[in-house]
Amino acid sequence: MIKLNIKNTTRGQMLGIMFVLPSLAFIIIFGIIPIISSIRYSFTDWDGMTASTFVGFENYLNAFKDEVNRKAIVNTFILSFSVVSLNLTVGFLLANFLSGIKGRLAEAGKVILFIPHILSFAAVGVLFSFIYSSTDLGLLNKVISVFGIEPFPWLGSVYTAMPAVILSHVWKGFGFDMLIYYAGIMSIPVNLLEAADIDGATGWQKIWNVKIPSLKPVTQLLVVLGFVKTMLTFTMVMFLTPDGGPSKSTEVVATWFYKQSFTFWEFGYGTALAIILALLVLVVTVVLRKILREEV
Amino acid sequence: MKKESITFTIIKYFAYGLAIIITLYPLLFMIFTAFKTPVEFARNFWLPSIKGFTLNNFREVWFNYKFYIFFKNSLIASSSATLSVTLLSVFAGYAFARLRFPFSDKVFTVILSVMFLPVFIYIIPLFIQMRGLKLTNSITSLLLVYTFFGLPQAIYIARNFFYTIPSEVSESAMVDGAGHMKVFTRIIIPLSKSAISCIVILNFMGNWGEYIWAVVSNTKDSVKTIPAALSYFTSMSNVFWWYQMAALSIAIVPIVIVYTVFNKYFIQGFVEGAVKG
Numbered sequence: 001m002i003k004l005n006i007k008n009t010t011r012g013q014m015l016g017i018m019f020v021l022p023s024l025a026f027i028i029i030f031g032i033i034p035i036i037s038s039i040r041y042s043f044t045d046w047d048g049m050t051a052s053t054f055v056g057f058e059n060y061l062n063a064f065k066d067e068v069n070r071k072a073i074v075n076t077f078i079l080s081f082s083v084v085s086l087n088l089t090v091g092f093l094l095a096n097f098l099s100g101i102k103g104r105l106a107e108a109g110k111v112i113l114f115i116p117h118i119l120s121f122a123a124v125g126v127l128f129s130f131i132y133s134s135t136d137l138g139l140l141n142k143v144i145s146v147f148g149i150e151p152f153p154w155l156g157s158v159y160t161a162m163p164a165v166i167l168s169h170v171w172k173g174f175g176f177d178m179l180i181y182y183a184g185i186m187s188i189p190v191n192l193l194e195a196a197d198i199d200g201a202t203g204w205q206k207i208w209n210v211k212i213p214s215l216k217p218v219t220q221l222l223v224v225l226g227f228v229k230t231m232l233t234f235t236m237v238m239f240l241t242p243d244g245g246p247s248k249s250t251e252v253v254a255t256w257f258y259k260q261s262f263t264f265w266e267f268g269y270g271t272a273l274a275i276i277l278a279l280l281v282l283v284v285t286v287v288l289r290k291i292l293r294e295e296v
Numbered sequence: 297m298k299k300e301s302i303t304f305t306i307i308k309y310f311a312y313g314l315a316i317i318i319t320l321y322p323l324l325f326m327i328f329t330a331f332k333t334p335v336e337f338a339r340n341f342w343l344p345s346i347k348g349f350t351l352n353n354f355r356e357v358w359f360n361y362k363f364y365i366f367f368k369n370s371l372i373a374s375s376s377a378t379l380s381v382t383l384l385s386v387f388a389g390y391a392f393a394r395l396r397f398p399f400s401d402k403v404f405t406v407i408l409s410v411m412f413l414p415v416f417i418y419i420i421p422l423f424i425q426m427r428g429l430k431l432t433n434s435i436t437s438l439l440l441v442y443t444f445f446g447l448p449q450a451i452y453i454a455r456n457f458f459y460t461i462p463s464e465v466s467e468s469a470m471v472d473g474a475g476h477m478k479v480f481t482r483i484i485i486p487l488s489k490s491a492i493s494c495i496v497i498l499n500f501m502g503n504w505g506e507y508i509w510a511v512v513s514n515t516k517d518s519v520k521t522i523p524a525a526l527s528y529f530t531s532m533s534n535v536f537w538w539y540q541m542a543a544l545s546i547a548i549v550p551i552v553i554v555y556t557v558f559n560k561y562f563i564q565g566f567v568e569g570a571v572k573g
Contacts, residue, residue: 016395120505
């Protein structure tokens with residue numbers, strides 16, 4: 001037995017190293033090295049073509065002065081907060097409803113309502129570009145024309161552009177929160193709910209006093225996950241409002257990063273923006289975790 | 297104990313029905329319009345039509361708008377990257393879970409930490425790398441970067457899964473004389489169907505819809521993928537709606553069909569992948 005172990009240990013170790021090496025190579029070449037490069041680039045003024053000049057923290061200072069960047073950061077937070085709140089609410093309500101039905105209707109509901117989530121952001125972006133189209137043929141305008149209202153530029157008005165972007169994200173995303181909540185609700189101990197019934201609790205009371213508290217960990221997960229994911233949104237916004245929306249009301253950090261980097265060819269400034277975004281995400285994750293933990 | 301009023305129940309079912317309609321109708325509308333002639337579209341906006349049925353929009357989009365190229369590119373890029381991620385991650389995950397080797401914990405942390413930085417950190421340096429390797433405007437560039445994008449999470453899923461296989465399984469096989477490789481290929485992999493399908497689904501879906509790297513790396517039509525090609529159709533473009541809907545259908549319908557059939561695995565894959573990510 002001992003001989004077998006020694007032989008297998010070293011051989012196993014070598015095999016282990018071999019198994020991991022290709023993956024490690026990918027991570028180092030396309031991951032670690034670019035991270036270091038990004039940090040380096042962020043301290044330069046570079047157009048990606050000609051020679052770069054070292055400029056220290058100038059890019060980061062400019063990022064604070066940059067009005068569009070500041071607006072983008074605010075927009076990103078508005079978007080993330082709204083999308084997460086709506087996804088949680090809609091997702092929970094639908095999950096709660098589905099948990100009360102059995103059989104085909106519930107199964108079909110789960111399958112259908114999850115479909116938007118599996119679509120690509122690009123496809124959903126094009127779809128909603130059509131829905132929000134300012135022409136009289138846009139789906140939304142066609143709907144309101146039934147009530148006699150004139151066509152409206154949904155993505156062109158500073159009052160509706162951001163809400164429109166928010167709603168597209170919610171349409172695509174609520175199904176995920178719904179499924180996670182569904183799993184959570186179904187795993188609430190039955191006797192907890194039965195006890196509430198015996199105490200004469202109404203549906204709403206059961207929700208407030210039993211279900212939601214039991215689902216705290218689920219909610220915490222969905223909030224952090226959803227907030228970070230939405231902070232990083234890029235594709236959807238690019239398709240809906242490629243120019244950043246009326247008065248840049250829908251420019252987000254990711255889209256501004258892209259435009260600085262690949263439209264204005266400011267690689268130095270661009271990487272600085274990306275790093276700032278990464279730091280923002282880190283801060284938000286830590287803060288959210290702290291806030292949510294205290295509620296328990 | 298039905299303590300709630302009938303009206304409340306009606307409201308609940310109505311809200312549910314509304315949710316289904318809001319979710320489904322845009323997609324149904326997309327399909328209806330994709331198969332409509334322009335004339336029919338002007339006449340009948342909301343419903344499908346048999347009289348005005350046409351495959352012309354698809355013909356136009358597939359050939360003249362070159363979607364046959366984009367579809368091919370998306371398929372090759374997504375499949376090849378999914379394949380490489382699955383292969384690499386299953387091997388690596390098993391190594392981390394079962395084959396103890398020096399520094400395995402530290403290496404695992406490094407691999408995982410790459411996942412926590414936003415993709416934008418990598419985009420510019422990767423662009424510089426690919427340009428230097430003369431790999432911009434190539435499917436290879438997509439293959440390499442998509443593999444990188446998918447590896448950390450896949451390795452995490454694989455390792456966690458392999459932890460759940462009792463070590464008695466491989467130990468008893470080794471007592472019978474099987475070496476590590478035999479154990480791995482003959483026993484462990486056949487047991488790993490759920491983890492593998494999870495990794496395959498997450499990666500294929502992610503690669504199929506990936507946009508920012510696709511658009512930065514491949515600007516020539518011959519190597520564009522579907523998401524990049526769809527940017528012809530942003531809110532600022534003026535392409536006929538029936539063409540847009542046909543293009544969207546090509547982008548969406550295959551995935552939806554596969555999803556409906558393999559529905560169980562999809563939901564499991566997304567939920568697991570996200571919870572673990």
